[in-house]
Amino acid sequence: MKKLAFIKRSNGNHWVGDGFPVQSIFSYRDIAEEMSPFLLMDYAGPARFEPTEQRRGVGQHPHRGFETVTIVYDGQVSHHDSTNAGGTIGAGEVQWMTAGKGIIHEEYHGDDYAKNGGPFEMIQLWVNLPAKHKLTKPGYQGITKSDIPEVALPDEAGKVRVIAGEYAGKTGPAKTFSAMNVWDVRLNAGTRTVFNLPEGHTTAIFVLKGAVKTGSVHTIRPSELAVMQREGTELVLQAQQDTVLLLLNGEPLNEPVVGHGPFVMNSWEEIDQAINDYNLGRFATA
Numbered sequence: 001m002k003k004l005a006f007i008k009r010s011n012g013n014h015w016v017g018d019g020f021p022v023q024s025i026f027s028y029r030d031i032a033e034e035m036s037p038f039l040l041m042d043y044a045g046p047a048r049f050e051p052t053e054q055r056r057g058v059g060q061h062p063h064r065g066f067e068t069v070t071i072v073y074d075g076q077v078s079h080h081d082s083t084n085a086g087g088t089i090g091a092g093e094v095q096w097m098t099a100g101k102g103i104i105h106e107e108y109h110g111d112d113y114a115k116n117g118g119p120f121e122m123i124q125l126w127v128n129l130p131a132k133h134k135l136t137k138p139g140y141q142g143i144t145k146s147d148i149p150e151v152a153l154p155d156e157a158g159k160v161r162v163i164a165g166e167y168a169g170k171t172g173p174a175k176t177f178s179a180m181n182v183w184d185v186r187l188n189a190g191t192r193t194v195f196n197l198p199e200g201h202t203t204a205i206f207v208l209k210g211a212v213k214t215g216s217v218h219t220i221r222p223s224e225l226a227v228m229q230r231e232g233t234e235l236v237l238q239a240q241q242d243t244v245l246l247l248l249n250g251e252p253l254n255e256p257v258v259g260h261g262p263f264v265m266n267s268w269e270e271i272d273q274a275i276n277d278y279n280l281g282r283f284a285t286a
Helices: 028-035 111-116 268-279
Strands: 004-008 013-016 020-027 038-049 057-063 066-074 076-081 086-090 094-098 103-109 118-128 139-143 150-152 158-164 180-187 192-196 202-209 225-228 234-239 243-250 258-260 263-265
Touching (some): 020 028, 020 118, 028 038, 028 202, 028 225, 066 076, 066 086, 076 111, 086 139, 094 103, 103 111, 111 118, 118 202, 258 268, 263 268
Antiparallel strands (some): 004 225, 013 020, 038 118, 057 103, 066 118, 076 086, 076 103, 094 139, 150 158, 158 180, 192 234, 258 263
16 A cells, blocks of 8 residues: 655745746655656646736746646636647646647636636646657647546546546546656545555645545645655545545656756756757747
């Protein structure tokens, strides 16, 4: 059975642009080794925005060396990038962008959401790329609700939506560069669920709503990330309340992580090259 290693709480609150009031839950600057291949998590919300004609969000900015994964729980997010890819997603949907060798993108509230306002809640993950894929071709995956398989848990304990990886014979739509599971999990109060996960892989759960125990002692509450030890294959969760959580599981890359702003590479020389390439206009274009 996997045991709790530690509980990680927010590094503090800040705004990303004028559309995303986020808590920084973790980054490669604090628990890079423990969370590999996941680099960063920003949790936006729960919040509420009033109707507006203003374009709220964050304007054009570059990335290199990793992927951004935006999971919307409430509200609407629009994306457009320098490869001319993009789209708008709503509740229950995902944008999975591969920055690779270099991309410039922007993210805003969707037009319909801005017009009507309402609740807003989302997570953005940064997922590291293995060294051999750091300079891969940029790409974009717009994943709708109908794309994501949903699996009922045994004994009416809840359900799993498989964004990436595999659960109970269902494979998530996200194409990844290393082995990982990203699951949107809903647990019913008073139930006990056992997930079987690969030995030696990183495993963490982030609670958005409710409360869940990972053993007989530790209760994980909203905005808390429970990072598990890598030993063992069984993750036991006991839902104290109706709970919404994100389960992250992946094979550690065991490679150096060097980051500077929007670039995450394996050495400072590669960071210098990224800055130089961006300044010289060498990032991806349509």
